[in-house]
Amino acid sequence: MTLAVRCQNLTKTYDTNSQIVTALDGISLDIPMGELMMLVGPSGCGKTTLISVIAGILDQNSGECELFGENLQHLSGKDKLKFRAKNIGFVFQAFNLLPALNAAENVAIPLIINGMNRHLAERKAIELLTQVGLGERWTSLPSQLSGGQQQRVAIARALIHNPRLIVCDEPTSALDHETGLNVMHLLKSVALQKDRSLVIVTHDARIFEFADQVAEMDDGHIINVKKAPLRT
Amino acid sequence: MGDKGKYIGIIMGLTFASLIMTQQPAIFVGLMSRSYSFISDLGLPDIWVMDNKVQFVDDIKPLQDTELYRVRGISGVEWAMPLFKGLLKARLTDGTFQTCNVIGLDDATLIGGPPTMIEGKLDDLRRSDSVIVDIDGATEKLGKPSLIPGGKPIPLKIGDSLELNDRRAIVVGIAKSTRTFQSQPMVYTTYSRAKNYAPVERKLLSFILVKSKQGQDLHELTQRIKQNTGLAAYTQAEFKELTYQYFMHNTGIPINFGISIMLGFIVGAAIAGQTFYNFTLENIRQFGVLKAMGTSNLTLLKMILLQAVLVGSIGYSLGVGLTALFGFATRHTILAFKFPWQLLVFSGAGVSIICIFAALISMIKVLRLEPAIVFKG
Numbered sequence: 001m002t003l004a005v006r007c008q009n010l011t012k013t014y015d016t017n018s019q020i021v022t023a024l025d026g027i028s029l030d031i032p033m034g035e036l037m038m039l040v041g042p043s044g045c046g047k048t049t050l051i052s053v054i055a056g057i058l059d060q061n062s063g064e065c066e067l068f069g070e071n072l073q074h075l076s077g078k079d080k081l082k083f084r085a086k087n088i089g090f091v092f093q094a095f096n097l098l099p100a101l102n103a104a105e106n107v108a109i110p111l112i113i114n115g116m117n118r119h120l121a122e123r124k125a126i127e128l129l130t131q132v133g134l135g136e137r138w139t140s141l142p143s144q145l146s147g148g149q150q151q152r153v154a155i156a157r158a159l160i161h162n163p164r165l166i167v168c169d170e171p172t173s174a175l176d177h178e179t180g181l182n183v184m185h186l187l188k189s190v191a192l193q194k195d196r197s198l199v200i201v202t203h204d205a206r207i208f209e210f211a212d213q214v215a216e217m218d219d220g221h222i223i224n225v226k227k228a229p230l231r232t
Numbered sequence: 233m234g235d236k237g238k239y240i241g242i243i244m245g246l247t248f249a250s251l252i253m254t255q256q257p258a259i260f261v262g263l264m265s266r267s268y269s270f271i272s273d274l275g276l277p278d279i280w281v282m283d284n285k286v287q288f289v290d291d292i293k294p295l296q297d298t299e300l301y302r303v304r305g306i307s308g309v310e311w312a313m314p315l316f317k318g319l320l321k322a323r324l325t326d327g328t329f330q331t332c333n334v335i336g337l338d339d340a341t342l343i344g345g346p347p348t349m350i351e352g353k354l355d356d357l358r359r360s361d362s363v364i365v366d367i368d369g370a371t372e373k374l375g376k377p378s379l380i381p382g383g384k385p386i387p388l389k390i391g392d393s394l395e396l397n398d399r400r401a402i403v404v405g406i407a408k409s410t411r412t413f414q415s416q417p418m419v420y421t422t423y424s425r426a427k428n429y430a431p432v433e434r435k436l437l438s439f440i441l442v443k444s445k446q447g448q449d450l451h452e453l454t455q456r457i458k459q460n461t462g463l464a465a466y467t468q469a470e471f472k473e474l475t476y477q478y479f480m481h482n483t484g485i486p487i488n489f490g491i492s493i494m495l496g497f498i499v500g501a502a503i504a505g506q507t508f509y510n511f512t513l514e515n516i517r518q519f520g521v522l523k524a525m526g527t528s529n530l531t532l533l534k535m536i537l538l539q540a541v542l543v544g545s546i547g548y549s550l551g552v553g554l555t556a557l558f559g560f561a562t563r564h565t566i567l568a569f570k571f572p573w574q575l576l577v578f579s580g581a582g583v584s585i586i587c588i589f590a591a592l593i594s595m596i597k598v599l600r601l602e603p604a605i606v607f608k609g
Binding site for chain 2: 048049051052055057058078081082083084085086088090092094096098099109110113114169201
């Protein structure tokens, strides 16, 4: 089994108002390639900190975290940026689309960051928007789209550069039940591939069924990792 | 990003700063250039000779008429002519008095006359009791009272008369001359007649206007005149500079305008800087998203700088445009306004500093931004 993510004994503390808060307390976690892993647990249990460390946008205090065999802490700042730009896609709770750019321009951003010509990137973005059912809306601004449509644009943005890991933070929490399920179907069908893994942080128990594994967290620890019943 | 209201706010701030930084200096430059406009209008002489104690063009310390002959005798002098310049009171037809700048020109050559004649001829000054009045004075301060109460004065025209020091003066021409600092009406007449108009004094010669011989070095000639006569002699440029420096150092004008310009700069910087910073703060999550997705700090800084340059250019263009419009709208009024290209550079530099300042405080925020902010609710 090839691993997409391998975390060992991760610790992360925050210094807030002269009080040290431990967000991750010796966490070890493996995410196999081609699987969808869900991180669940109560607010403040360290889920967001863990995906931030996994995605290479936050440095741990101690422990090791490897993405596709690469330890990001050993990379220079510039190489880490390049690695992130090439290998990781992000889907956020609040979509975080740039409000002044239309759907196609938003989706094209990762390709432009990776050095692709803007016109070519936008052409590819329109193709992908068509795949996620928004081919007709590529000129729309985020404010002209519904929540579900915005999340589909965000998913297209996370996929456009063909990353090997997609990190999703509460992708369905801002959506109604039906739209949330549609988004999960989309993520499962379009995003998940043999050579691509998904990590989803969620509170939404209704979408647990889409996971290959569910890691339960509490107070900076992983207390349980179980294979989802439907997948076993 | 995407907030038109704030974008317009930044542009308005920069427009205001740019407007103040061009309009106020333009008025200042206009006012200061009026201080030596009389010298500029008299283009013909190369050198002005006067008493040593003269500090500026309106600071008249009369010479004896014999000084004229001494100057004429100096080698390198092509010709030297007398010029009377003095403030005399004119009695208007309604009995009121108006102080006028009376200029007495050499009787024979009429050198030193107004730059442009609108009506009549300069030669008409050879007629008895004749004077030429400048158009601004003729239409405003020397105009006859309106027949309608509160109406505009009726402009003085050829054939009208006024009294200068109880002596009759008949208008034989209307001229165009540049407004002076004090904006008093200009009344041109001959040197001998001006002496008659002026109160009796032992010395009445205000300036000696000198034309150098062809090929004569002007600085050498001024030195020679000083050595031979003990008087002060300046080239036209030097005399303008002397007058300009007097107004710069002995009046509150530069400080007053300087304060206005500084306030415009500070207010513009505060509005633009604050709005630009708020703009960045409100979009900090978007910057975080871009950082998380692998955008380098350098690219983000370029984005901020590009936005600053864009709003700066728009604000600057609008401000300069409004100033030009202001100048155009007031071109026929008493208001002094001069807009040389150097002011564009000056205000451009001011707006650039504001934009760099505004961008810099935003850049610091973005540089310190942790991309992990994107996952915070």
